[in-house]
Amino acid sequence: MIDQFRKIIVSLLKEKTDLIEDEIDKCIEIPPDSKMGDYAFPCFSLSKTLKKPPNKIASELAEQISPVNPINEIKAIGPYLNFFLDKKIFSEVVLKKISNETDLYGSDAIGTDKTVVIDYSSPNIAKHLAVHHLRSALIGNALYNIYKELGYKCVGINHLGDWGTQFGQLIVAYRKWGEKNLEKYTITDLNKLYVKFHQEAEKDIHLEDEAREWFKKLENGDGEAIALWKRFKDISLLEFQRVYKMLGIQFDAFVGESFYNTMVDDTVLRIQKKGLSCISEQALIIDLERYNMPPCLLRKKDDTTLYATRDIAAAEYRSAEYHFDKMIYVVGSEQKLHFNQVFKVLELMGYDWANNCVHVDFGLMKFKEGRMSTRKGMVVLLEDLLIEAVERIKKIIEEKNPSLKDKEIVANDVGIGAVIFADLSTKRNKDVIFDWDTVLNFEGETGPYVQYTHARLCSILRKYGKAVTSNIDFALLKEDDAINLIKVLWQYPFVLLKSAQFYEPSLISNYLIDVCAKVNKFYNSHRVLSEDDDLTKARILMVNAARQIIKNGLKILGMHAPTEM
RNA sequence: GCGCCAGUAGCUCAGCUGGAUAGAGCAUCGGAUUUCUAAUCCGGCGGCCGAGGGUUCGAAUCCUUCCUGGCGCGCCA
DSSP states (O other), X not given: OOOHHHHHHHHHHHHHSSOOHHHHHHHOBOOSSGGGOSEEEEOHHHHXXXXXXXXXXXXXXXXXXXXXXXXXXXXXXXTEEEEEEOHHHHHHXXXXXXXXXXXXXXXXXXXXXXXXXXXXXXXXXXXXXXXXXXHHHHHHHHHHHHHHHTTOEEEEEEOOBOOSHHHHHHHHHHHHHOOSOGGGOOHHHHHHHHHHHHHHHHHOTHHHHHHHHHHHHHHTTOHHHHHHHHHHHHHHHHHHHHHHHHHTOOOSEEOOGGGGHHHHHHHHHHHHHTTOEEEETTEEEEOOGGGTOOOEEEEOTTSOBOHHHHHHHHHHHHHHHHOOSEEEEEOOGGGHHHHHHHHHHHHHTTOGGGGGEEEEOOOOEEETTEEOBTTTTBOOBHHHHHHHHHHHHHHHHHHHOTTOSSHHHHHHHHHHHHHHHHHHTSOTTSOEEOOHHHHTOOSSSSHHHXXXXXXXXXXXXXXXXXXXXXXXXXXXXXXXXXXHHHHHHHTHHHHHHHHHHTTXXXXXXXXXXXXXXXXXXXXXXXXXSOSOHHHHHHHHHHHHHHHHHHHHHHHHHTOOOOSOO
């Protein structure tokens, strides 16, 4: 989507300068204070070619360019040429567009006929989902929604960590110390075995070898190994699905690493035929020294495959299966090198689509005391956090709005939403310290704040009780508080585009805070419902537009927007 | 040692594809509710934007050196 107001300014400037449209468009900015105008064109860059001071250029341009509808004033302020929109026309364009497009406001067609594969969440099976698994799942889910909104066909893949030496470890632990009634096992039981293995392995170095042997059996299709592994996987999936359901996260495919087991031999063979690999210290590797990277390991000395091998095979498979235009891996930044290696190998294999693979990395979540570790039991289970969030919200509802109907549903929406919003509101590449009171803070720049604002707007509309009309006198929306709100509403589609461009959902959560701050400012100083019918109608239209944007934005983040709370 | 990421108010962060006086929230102090939900709003306090050097008309933003913290660097994922 293009900003039609911006476009008009570009065309006006194009007539009076020698610059091309793109250059002008890049320069145009939104002034820090709306008193200075709605759009501004800095004249510094022109001063070189024109050999005149920028202030002079600005004032000359201001004289030369006469304002045309919807611009009603062009004024030089220092070295800037500032454009003032006709507020009436601006409000009309914005509010009518939102009013017409409703749930589709913000959507775009740039992704039509393009496919994006998004690999997110991708936890290891046989371990609980813990809070540090949140980030990949939530960022991935949000990116899925963002790209879908922009017209892309999205394929969400949960690339389960269901293969690897760790399952050899688990099988060993189960056979040595496990209760034999596998039907009754939960993830907690598997987790205990996993922890036990690592405790014992510190005392007995042979255990690791034994585990590697069992993994080899697994890769070779040994009956007992496969049966155990399959059961471990079923137990895990059952519990994962429960938590995903709580979070409202879905996938198009649950395809784990094991799925590619039958393909890796072929993949490795082709790599070898291309002469990309060599043997080093008994392992099969691809030397990447030329590219300033450590080697990529394909096969261990016992011939079994590694994570990278399976990722390469998986990428090939996905390319053939989905013909993607872009493939996004939402995986922690500690795996940056791994993905750089994998992408480089794909490129060396001759795949031009290797350039369309992106590692969307994010910072580590840890405790004040240090790293989270399943092995050491240093985790907060995701499910526990979600339950606690909902419980705390229930208490607040009893305090503030005890007569609320559907308390359970609202508490769920708000509690889970608070956790989602908290996670998505900082830029993804920052490390985060997990702290109960931070995640479960419900005041200020939080999910509940956004949802609360939405609920209040809904409340006004309920009280109004009549149909919203866009047949209003737009001149009545004249207060700065109103105009500032409408201006920020106009930005939503561009924020969405930017969040896709940078793979950054936090742009949307921060934007929503901005919208809510402006809504609340208006709300606190102006009445919406009043004796003045025309004014009420006008403000209702604006309120409804703000409500719509908050709802659309929350949906992108994977949150519900309760109409009452 | 090498590589990647981060360092902005007491705390958590936004601003970083160079632009007008560095913005929020939390905390703290004070104020706003006979009227649309006070999970809100308004005001006060609070900053050598990690340090130095450079590029530029202009640097929190770009380059460079250094400091601090996190992560990664061959048989885990």
